[in-house]
Amino acid sequence: MDxxxxxxxxxxxxxxxxxxxxxxDGRGPRDYRDYLLSLDVISHSSGSARCxxxxxxDILVGVKAEVNSIDPSEPSHQGRIQCNVECSPNASQNLAGRAIDDLNNELTRFLTRALNCYGGIDLGKLCIIPKQSCWVLYVDALVLDYDGNLYDALMMATVAALYxxxxxxxxxxxxxxxxxxxxDVIDDAExxxxxxxxxxxxxxxxxxWAKGAYIAxxxxxxxxxxxSRLTVLVNPQGKICAVQxxxxxxxxxxxxxxxxxSATQIAAEMHKDLTKRIETEVKTLESTKHQGHVSTFLSNTFL
Structure with a gap:
C-alpha cells in the first residue's frame, strides 16, 4: 500500500x-485480534454471518440459494457459486472513487477463486437435473469497516455464512x-x-513481510x-489449497x-476456534427461536 x-x-x-x-498494539507477530461472530443476521436469505x-x-456476508438453468458453456452436472464483494463508502476514509472499485474487483475475484476452485463445496450435489437445472449460490459480501486483514476476515465471514x-x-x-x-422445490425450512x-x-x-520479519x-x-503479503488458503484438513x-x-x-x-499452523488454530464459535452461535439461535425471539441485523454484540 501507499x-x-x-x-x-x-x-x-x-x-x-x-x-x-x-x-x-502489543500483539505478538502471529497473534490475531479477537473477533466477534454472529449468524443468521439477514432475513430472507439462505444463510448469513457477520464478522x-x-x-x-467488519464484514457482512449473505448467501442466497436460487434455482437456475445450466448454461451450455458450463459443466452439465454442476451447480454454481457467484460472488460479489463491495466496500461501503464509509468503510475507510482512505478509500474513495477508483480505489474502492479496484478493491471491490480484487476481493470479488479472490472470493470467486477461493470458493469455486479451492473451496471444497461439492458443486456436483448442487445439480438438480443434469443439463437442465441447478442450484446457484449467490454469495454477497459487504465491507462495513476496514482496519486491515480483509482477506482473512472475508473468508471467516463467508465460511460462517455458508455453514x-x-x-x-x-x-x-x-x-x-x-x-x-x-x-418441485419443497417449501419446508426444517x-x-x-x-x-x-x-x-x-x-x-x-x-x-517487512524487513526480514513477518506478522499475521x-x-x-x-x-x-x-x-509484501502472502495469503494462504488452508482447509480444515490442513491442506494448502492456494497461495497468493x-x-x-x-x-x-x-x-x-x-x-x-506458519500459515498452516495458524489456520489449524483458526479453524478450531471458528468452528467452536459457529457451534455456540447455532445453539444460541436454536435457543432464541424456541423462545420466540427473532435475530436482528444489528446485534447488540456489535454496537
Missing part, C-alpha cells in the same frame, strides 16, 4: 518495530415417456439441507508499512517454507 497515509517517521518506527517483533475483527474490519446456509430439498419426477424430468462440502471450506491466512492479522497502519502474493515487494524464496508452515 505509505502516504502515514508520516515517514511513523512508517520507519513501525517497520523497525516489526523487524524487532514489536507491534503497535468483526477487533474494533475495526449457516440451508438449501431446500427437491422432488424429481418423470414427466413423460420421453425421459424428460421435472422437479427439511432444508446444509451446503454440501461446507466442512472442507478453507480459511485465508495472510502473512505480511496486520492492522491498516501496519499494512501501509509492509513490503500481493503488494509490490518481494519475499525471499528461502523463507517461503517457513511462511507456509
Amino acid at each position: 505509505a502516504g497515509f502515514i508520516s515517514h517517521a511513523e512508517y520507519t518506527y513501525i517497520q523497525d518495530g516489526l523487524a524487532a517483533g514489536i507491534r503497535e 468483526r475483527i477487533g474494533f475495526g474490519t 449457516n446456509a440451508r438449501i431446500p430439498q427437491v422432488e424429481i419426477e418423470a414427466t413423460g415417456d420421453d425421459g424428460e424430468m421435472d422437479f 427439511a432444508a439441507l446444509p451446503v454440501p462440502g461446507r466442512e472442507r471450506l478453507p480459511l485465508a491466512i495472510t502473512l505480511n 492479522d496486520a492492522s491498516m497502519t501496519e499494512e501501509y508499512c509492509v513490503d 502474493k500481493s503488494a509490490l515487494g518481494t519475499i525471499p524464496e528461502s523463507v517461503m517454507p517457513e511462511l507456509l508452515t
